[in-house]
Amino acid sequence: MDLSFLSGNTLDAAKHLLGKEIISYVDGIVTSGYITEVEAYLGLDDKASHTYLGKKTKKNEMMFNSYGHLYVYTMHGHHCMNILTRETEFPEGVLIRGIEPHQNIQTMIERRGRDTHISDGPGKLTKALGVRRDTHNGIRINSGIIDLKEGKIPQKIVATKRIGIDTKEEAVDYLYRFIVDGNKNVSRFRGRAHENGGWM
DNA sequence: CGATAGATGTCCT
DNA sequence: GGACATCTATCGC
Numbered sequence A: 001m002d003l004s005f006l007s008g009n010t011l012d013a014a015k016h017l018l019g020k021e022i023i024s025y026v027d028g029i030v031t032s033g034y035i036t037e038v039e040a041y042l043g044l045d046d047k048a049s050h051t052y053l054g055k056k057t058k059k060n061e062m063m064f065n066s067y068g069h070l071y072v073y074t075m076h077g078h079h080c081m082n083i084l085t086r087e088t089e090f091p092e093g094v095l096i097r098g099i100e101p102h103q104n105i106q107t108m109i110e111r112r113g114r115d116t117h118i119s120d121g122p123g124k125l126t127k128a129l130g131v132r133r134d135t136h137n138g139i140r141i142n143s144g145i146i147d148l149k150e151g152k153i154p155q156k157i158v159a160t161k162r163i164g165i166d167t168k169e170e171a172v173d174y175l176y177r178f179i180v181d182g183n184k185n186v187s188r189f190r191g192r193a194h195e196n197g198g199w200m
Numbered sequence B: 001c002g003a004t005a006g007a008t009g010t011c012c013t
Numbered sequence C: 001g002g003a004c005a006t007c008t009a010t011c012g013c
Helices: A010-017 A105-112 A122-129 A169-173
Strands: A021-026 A029-041 A070-075 A078-085 A092-101 A146-149 A157-160 A177-180
Touching: A010 A029, A010 A078, A010 A092, A021 A122, A029 A105, A029 A122, A078 A122, A092 A122, A105 A122
Parallel strands: none
Antiparallel strands: A021 A029, A021 A146, A029 A092, A029 A177, A070 A078, A078 A092, A157 A177
């Protein structure tokens, strides 16, 4: 698919990513899911971003790629996947935080070692899809490792504060997290699950 | 070279 | 809602 919707405004790109099917090819096995939860990180001015003030390190150097590339980092022994937006002088991206399992769910269950909460968190979905920093950091989307496809359309998108950034001062209040309302494949899901997953 | 801080996950009460 | 396991890059000494 055409990835130009990723370039430009990162908050818009984040919302447009909801519902897209993200497809992984590892060890000859296909797994995929529909994106249900994302967070935007706005580079130089965002205290919660790994690229706040533009500082470049070995850990975050792949953030300085252009839109359509992946930035994968490791923390607490888990891998987290970002899709880059914009160009190299504006290191911004979208963290994928939740997906609704679609293709080859059995493989995802095996990779996770459990059959509930397969992909409702950033470290969980990377494990379910087989995404790792050493094999995926810096790759280009739609080159046969991680692909994006049109998927479903959210009925309603809700914006909330981002999760896990409590020490980042004023940035904790930014409404840069977007979820598909009523879909349960979302971090800390509370409330009623919508009958059709919240899709149109 | 030791200390520590995370864009986390899991299990427990 | 909270404790604890876990691990790597970065920073301070």
